[in-house]
Amino acid sequence: xxxxxxxxxxxxxxxxxxxxxxxxxxxxxxxxxxxxxxxxxxxxxxxxxxxxxxxxxxxxxxxxxxxxxxxxxxxxxxxxxxxxxxxxxxxxxxxxxxxxxxxxxxxxxxxxxxxxxxxxxxxxxxxxxxxxxxxxxxxxxxxxxxxxxxxxxxxxxxxxxxxxxxxxxxxxxxxxxxxxxxxxxxxxxxxxxxxxxxxxxxxxxxxxxxxxxxxxxxxxxxxxxxxxxxxxxxxxxxxxxxxxxxxxxxxxxxxxxxxxxxxxxxxxxxxxxxxxxxxxxxxxxxxxxxxxxxxxxxxxxxxxxxxxxxxxxxxxxxxxxxxxxxxxxxxxxxxxxxxxxxxxxxxxxxxxxxxxxxxxxxxxxxxxxxxxxxxxxxxxxxxxxxxxxxxxxxxxxxxxxxxxxxxxxxxxxxxxxxxxxxxxxxxxxxxxxxxxx
Amino acid sequence: xxxxxxxxxxxxxxxxxxxxxxxxxxxxxxxxxxxxxxxxxxxxxxxxxxxxxxxxxxxxxxxxxxxxxxxxxxxxxxxxxxxxxxxxxxxxxxxxxxxxxxxxxxxxxxxxxxxxxxxxxxxxxxxxxxxxxxxxxxxxxxxxxxxxxxxxxxxxxxxxxxxxxxxxxxxxxxxxxxxxxxxxxxxxxxxxxxxxxxxxxxxxxxxxxxxxxxxxxxxxxxxxxxxxxxxxxxxxxxxxxxxxxxxxxxxxxxxxx
Numbered sequence: 001x002x003x004x005x006x007x008x009x010x011x012x013x014x015x016x017x018x019x020x021x022x023x024x025x026x027x028x029x030x031x032x033x034x035x036x037x038x039x040x041x042x043x044x045x046x047x048x049x050x051x052x053x054x055x056x057x058x059x060x061x062x063x064x065x066x067x068x069x070x071x072x073x074x075x076x077x078x079x080x081x082x083x084x085x086x087x088x089x090x091x092x093x094x095x096x097x098x099x100x101x102x103x104x105x106x107x108x109x110x111x112x113x114x115x116x117x118x119x120x121x122x123x124x125x126x127x128x129x130x131x132x133x134x135x136x137x138x139x140x141x142x143x144x145x146x147x148x149x150x151x152x153x154x155x156x157x158x159x160x161x162x163x164x165x166x167x168x169x170x171x172x173x174x175x176x177x178x179x180x181x182x183x184x185x186x187x188x189x190x191x192x193x194x195x196x197x198x199x200x201x202x203x204x205x206x207x208x209x210x211x212x213x214x215x216x217x218x219x220x221x222x223x224x225x226x227x228x229x230x231x232x233x234x235x236x237x238x239x240x241x242x243x244x245x246x247x248x249x250x251x252x253x254x255x256x257x258x259x260x261x262x263x264x265x266x267x268x269x270x271x272x273x274x275x276x277x278x279x280x281x282x283x284x285x286x287x288x289x290x291x292x293x294x295x296x297x298x299x300x301x302x303x304x305x306x307x308x309x310x311x312x313x314x315x316x317x318x319x320x321x322x323x324x325x326x327x328x329x330x331x332x333x334x335x336x337x338x339x340x341x342x343x344x345x346x347x348x349x350x351x352x353x354x355x356x357x358x359x360x361x362x363x364x365x366x367x368x369x370x371x372x373x374x375x376x377x378x379x380x381x382x383x384x385x386x387x388x389x390x391x392x393x394x395x396x397x398x399x400x401x402x403x404x405x406x407x408x409x410x411x412x413x414x415x416x417x418x419x420x421x422x423x424x425x426x427x428x429x430x431x432x433x434x435x436x437x
Numbered sequence: 438x439x440x441x442x443x444x445x446x447x448x449x450x451x452x453x454x455x456x457x458x459x460x461x462x463x464x465x466x467x468x469x470x471x472x473x474x475x476x477x478x479x480x481x482x483x484x485x486x487x488x489x490x491x492x493x494x495x496x497x498x499x500x501x502x503x504x505x506x507x508x509x510x511x512x513x514x515x516x517x518x519x520x521x522x523x524x525x526x527x528x529x530x531x532x533x534x535x536x537x538x539x540x541x542x543x544x545x546x547x548x549x550x551x552x553x554x555x556x557x558x559x560x561x562x563x564x565x566x567x568x569x570x571x572x573x574x575x576x577x578x579x580x581x582x583x584x585x586x587x588x589x590x591x592x593x594x595x596x597x598x599x600x601x602x603x604x605x606x607x608x609x610x611x612x613x614x615x616x617x618x619x620x621x622x623x624x625x626x627x628x629x630x631x632x633x634x635x636x637x638x639x640x641x642x643x644x645x646x647x648x649x650x651x652x653x654x655x656x657x658x659x660x661x662x663x664x665x666x667x668x669x670x671x672x673x674x675x676x677x678x679x680x681x682x683x684x685x686x687x688x689x690x691x692x693x694x
Contacts, residue, residue, distance in 0.1 A: 004576060004577040005571065005574075007577075008571055008577070012560070015559050015560065016559070019559050343555065344557050344558070346555075347551075347555040347556075347557065348557075348568070348572075349516075349540065349543075350514070350516060350543060350549050350551075350555075351543065351544065351549065351568055351569045351572060351616070352540050352541060352542075352543040352544020352545070352569055352572045352573065352620075353540060353544075353572045354536075354537045354540040354541070354572070355536065355537070355540075356537075357572060430516045431511050431516050431517055434516075434551070434555070
């Protein structure tokens with residue numbers, strides 16, 4: 001019975017709103033704009049953080065990068081642009097300034113539970129080689145020295161197809177692990193057939209021979225395809241070589257400019273970043289120019305989320321004002337509606353409607369009005385948000401929570417701003433109301 | 438077919454038959470109604486009305502404008518409470534009832550018919566007739582069934598889906614009568630039901646009231662200033678300056694024993 005009355009009330013409300021379409025729409029406008037604004041910003045914000053978090057967690061949210069930076073204690077007058085400029089002008093750290101294997105070993109020993117592994121890499125430049133069966137075309141690849149721990153971690157994304165990753169025993173040897181794409185480009189055999197092949201790469205202008213120890217799966221890089229390098233020959237893959245070999249090739253000093261610490265599962269990376277940074281910086285207290293600094297992607301994501309939250313808050317404040325004005329509009333129009341329908345209210349009371357039924361009828365009408373406004377607002381906000389997201393180039397993610405809250409909130413506005421006029425209707429004296437012209 | 442109808446009528450008569458001993462449906466003693474109480478311009482409209490209406494009666498209350506007709510109607514229809522005096526409607530003392538109880542009494546015991554029809558705009562005739570049942574808590578299916586039934590009985594079966602603005606005055610009043618009857622009230626209270634209608638349509642509406650009275654044994658109180666219509670009723674009370682000054686037997690009294 002209660003349900004059938006509710007449905008009856010809703011149908012009465014719809015009839016009443018339909019009879020004044022233009023007026024109802026104008027009344028809803030404040031609600032529509034307010035809700036649409038919140039939903040749009042939530043959708044854009046959600047897709048932005050969602051996409052960024054996704055792509056960054058692909059890079060490893062648990063990764064902490066430790067790198068050497070110049071101390072800027074003497075730099076009191078310089079702007080940050082000045083600092084950057086000076087850093088570019090200065091030499092890269094060398095010799096005693098670099099992070100040593102001893103530091104890494106001590107670090108690993110100091111935090112055995114928090115650290116999963118330390119990944120070490122060294123860029124050895126770009127290597128070029130003639131295309132298999134076509135000496136006129138040159139294939140280029142990135143030559144990267146990597147520690148066995150780093151390589152083993154690659155297994156999950158780009159598993160080895162033939163052969164093996166490099167191990168500690170390979171250090172200093174001229175072995176390499178190449179991608180299946182490279183095999184196809186430069187060797188021209190099957191993956192298994194490429195093992196043990198001698199490839200002569202041109203590194204920094206001089207030829208250098210490597211033996212293939214393993215072939216890993218080639219995963220197409222979405223950014224590469226984005227940039228339109230659909231030409232197979234121009235695809236650059238990475239050739240992994242032992243760390244020491246890379247050092248010998250580049251002629252650099254022993255030690256590392258940067259390294260990646262992978263935190264163990266369950267470690268709060270945000271806090272651990274500072275610990276790692278402080279630990280490595282402690283080695284550089286007496287160094288005049290260089291110090292170590294730790295950053296993590298999760299702290300980046302966090303600061304970005306914080307920024308988005310601030311923007312959302314700002315827009316929500318504007319939306320709240322819009323909703324308040326919209327709510328007052330609803331109250332106004334409901335008061336007008338009650339006055340217009342005084343005779344109807346009188347008739348209903350004469351027919352035996354208790355005050356509560358009249359109150360409920362008008363509150364229902366107000367809720368339905370706001371709810372329709374809210375739903376239109378959500379639809380508008382989602383499409384606006386999706387449009388904006390695709391404009392920026394991210395996948396749109398309308399937040400279900402935000403939508404539910406918006407719809408619930410618009411209902412609450414209906415109750416809050418509909419109560420006063422509804423109560424006014426409920427309190428009408430039936431005789432006065434019936435006599436009203 | 439004829440047997441069936443006769444049987445139905447017999448049953449209706451049986452159900453509508455007054456209980457013995459007969460208790461007045463409307464029992465008014467010393468009803469006074471004043472406005473602006475306690476103010477210098479305090480105004481007494483009704484100066485002590487005594488009125489008994491028995492179940493099954495068709496009573497007309499006539500009086501010129503300003504005689505207190507409307508005030509009396511409001512009190513009979515429990516839209517208003519008397520300042521003094523007691524009013525017992527169908528065994529319920531109105532004086533003690535709270536607002537919500539008064540609403541329930543109007544809903545179950547009284548069927549209103551107004552001069553200006555007072556149908557709810559933008560709602561079909563059917564929805565209008567369903568309205569009293571909505572407030573009585575009758576389930577939806579039952580509401581529609583009974584509303585259709587009554588609309589058919591008042592001859593509006595073919596216009597159930599029409600909205601009030603698509604109906605003529607006489608048709609609207611027929612819908613209003615169906616609405617008044619649908620909760621099977623003890624009393625039909627009609628306030629100038631033909632006041633806005635031409636004589637021909639008035640006749641149709643009055644005939645409908647007679648039918649409600651004879652066939653369904655409804656107690657009807659008709660308030661009018663038209664002496665000709667009043668004469669058709671069983672009893673005619675004349676109201677003047679807030680007092681009942683005359684009581685006559687109407688022509689209708691001969692029609693039924």
